[in-house]
Amino acid sequence: MMLSRIERVCREKGLRMTGQRRAVAQVLSEASDHPDVEQVYRRAVDLDPNISIATVYRTVRLFEEVKIIERHDFGDGRARFEETGFKHHHHLIDLKSGNVIEFESEKLEQLKREIARGLGYELVGDRLELYGLPIGSDGAGEETDDQ
Amino acid sequence: MMLSRIERVCREKGLRMTGQRRAVAQVLSEASDHPDVEQVYRRAVDLDPNISIATVYRTVRLFEEVKIIERHDFGDGRARFEETGFKHHHHLIDLKSGNVIEFESEKLEQLKREIARGLGYELVGDRLELYGLPIGSDGAGEETDDQ
DNA sequence: GTAGCTGCAAAGGCTTTGCATGCGA
DNA sequence: TCGCATGCAAAGCCTTTGCAGCTAC
Secondary structure, eight states, X not given: OOOOHHHHHHHHTTOOOOHHHHHHHHHHHHOOSOOBHHHHHHHHXXXXXXXXXXXXXXXXXXXXXXXXXXXXXXXXXXXXXXXXXXXXXXXXXXXXXXXXXXXXXXXXXXXXHHHHHHTTEEEEEEEEEEEXXXXXXXXXXXXXXXX | OXXXXXXXXXXXXXXXXXXXXXXXXXXXXXXXXXXXXXXXXXXXXXHOTTOOHHHHHHHHHHHHHTTSEEEEEOSSSSEEEEEOOSSOOEEEEETTTOOEEEEOOHHHHHHHHHHHHHTTEEEEEEEEEEEEEETTOOSOOOOXXXX
């Protein structure tokens, strides 16, 4: 059986691998969206029916601390998660469908650092989301939702 | 007696001016920081001892809806507010002191629009905060706090 | 006078935590 | 074995809301 990337990193970091952590790891490894805790929980239950939502909360916090996942806040009051990627990126939220589109821009990275430096600061973190409406949309669009 | 800018806008929008709303308006007009609800409440009590925190919550929501203040979320789980300015700007949070520095950048505005457009979206909103450490800091800095 | 505003306290949504039990290394 | 992990339920934090009384217009 093949280990998920997250699970591998867990071993490297010496974290105890329980069935529940394995389940959360797999869910987040496979997710291409940005699930919230509730969604992670529902998907994890399919892999390990014993998991509780409290454990999901504890596990995502743990994974975040060792930097194998990232926490996001898209302004709706709950946290969303994704596996840490190789490349720093940001998100554009499609206000019509709720979909999240990832993008990266070296120009943007430079500009952010430049602005911070200009104010006398070393940039150590940032948060950026764009909210947009699809060009050419008539507003009658379809929504996405989760199982 | 001179009306605050916010109070003037309230009248223009036909909002009923109560003592409590006047107090919140004045607090936000005078604030140069980005107070949270608790801080607005404490300052408003000095102007109108009858105000309750529920009213502060209702009032900032109302003011936000008519666009005379803006709501921000600096990642600490509570909302912060500031009077709407003439110019769109963003914030850099000094991680050493907690201070919030405002900045604007036309270059950045252009780049954001350009990125959104490139993804097929019309930019209708955004959120951007930079988190930084003062250059040349030894880490032994002073903190700010509020009355 | 009346619609709208307020205070109070209860409730709501997301998240954390205390405690006794369970389980991985 | 033994300490870390978990489930459950309670609690915490910020925010909203139902309701009865009050007030600006």
